[in-house]
Amino acid sequence: MAAAIPKTMHAVVVHGPEDYRLEERPVPVPGDGDLLIRVDAVGICASDLKCYHGAAKFWGDEHRPAWAERDRIPGHEFVGTVVAGDPAALERRGLAEGDRIACEQIVPCWECRYCLDGAYWMCAVHDMFGFKGWDGAMAEYVLVPRQALTHPVSRELPPQVAAFAEPLSCAFHAVERAEIRFDDTVVVAGAGPIGLSAIAGARQKNPLQLIALDVLDEKLELAKKVGADIAINITTDDAVARVKELTGGDGADVYIEATGHPRPSRRGSTCCANSAASSSTRCSRTR
Numbered sequence: 001m002a003a004a005i006p007k008t009m010h011a012v013v014v015h016g017p018e019d020y021r022l023e024e025r026p027v028p029v030p031g032d033g034d035l036l037i038r039v040d041a042v043g044i045c046a047s048d049l050k051c052y053h054g055a056a057k058f059w060g061d062e063h064r065p066a067w068a069e070r071d072r073i074p075g076h077e078f079v080g081t082v083v084a085g086d087p088a089a090l091e092r093r094g095l096a097e098g099d100r101i102a103c104e105q106i107v108p109c110w111e112c113r114y115c116l117d118g119a120y121w122m123c124a125v126h127d128m129f130g131f132k133g134w135d136g137a138m139a140e141y142v143l144v145p146r147q148a149l150t151h152p153v154s155r156e157l158p159p160q161v162a163a164f165a166e167p168l169s170c171a172f173h174a175v176e177r178a179e180i181r182f183d184d185t186v187v188v189a190g191a192g193p194i195g196l197s198a199i200a201g202a203r204q205k206n207p208l209q210l211i212a213l214d215v216l217d218e219k220l221e222l223a224k225k226v227g228a229d230i231a232i233n234i235t236t237d238d239a240v241a242r243v244k245e246l247t248g249g250d251g252a253d254v255y256i257e258a259t260g261h262p263r264p265s266r267r268g269s270t271c272c273a274n275s276a277a278s279s280s281t282r283c284s285r286t287r
């Protein structure tokens with residue numbers, strides 16, 4: 001396994017909105033508890049694009065401080081091959097050099113009240129690969145710190161597919177939160193990568209009806225391929241009326257927002273069952 005690890009690597013470095021540069025950077029040296037991986041593939045998330053274009057969520061505005069950091073290597077959707085790590089760190093994670101892993105994008109502090117409560121994804125510090133605290137994978141190597149959560153990923157998968165582990169998990173998290181039941185009507189708005197993943201996940205929960213919404217017929221065809229029972233093009237059809245009709249006037253039990261657009265969220269609450277403004281994903285229903 002001892003392919004020599006170089007001293008420097010190519011890396012994309014964030015200098016500010018629309019100022020990302022390809023630079024030569026030192027390859028990180030893992031300390032106690034850390035691993036080093038060689039990047040197999042990295043995805044470009046919608047959040048990477050928003051950060052690149054200077055969205056206030058990342059760079060702040062009059063209502064909030066900046067969260068993203070300059071001089072940081074972006075990229076949080078990645079898989080890589082373990083090339084170095086102290087033996088204790090490898091053993092603790094059940095890994096060996098040569099294994100392929102994916103990392104959760106949030107790097108928890110393990111000390112705040114959320115981390116201590118087990119809700120590490122809510123970590124108050126909210127360090128995240130590629131944005132804050134830790135460099136990401138738009139580089140040849142990534143340091144995986146002791147605090148990071150790692151998951152083994154099969155070598156059988158092509159790297160660009162394996163790198164989808166993070167966005168897929170993100171969509172599955174929404175599906176899990178929705179606590180889908182057998183008699184539910186589930187609406188997934190948006191049939192892009194996250195929406196399609198949510199549909200594929202929701203299909204496994206086997207709800208009564210699984211409805212996909214999008215503006216493009218090609219995407220709705222894909223939605224049906226991954227498990228939607230019904231696909232509604234919101235540019236040619238009245239989605240709220242159709243969902244009401246398909247639910248005997250009640251509306252959906254679960255609405256999963258995967259468009260990233262504010263307008264469909266409002267549509268979401270009108271699609272939902274009576275008592276309901278959808279807070280997260282499950283429409284509140286008294287039962």
Ligand SMILES: [Zn+2]
Nearest residue numbers: 045046047077
């Ligand atoms: Zn992402």
Ligand SMILES: [Zn+2]
Nearest residue numbers: 109112115123
């Ligand atoms: Zn924390």
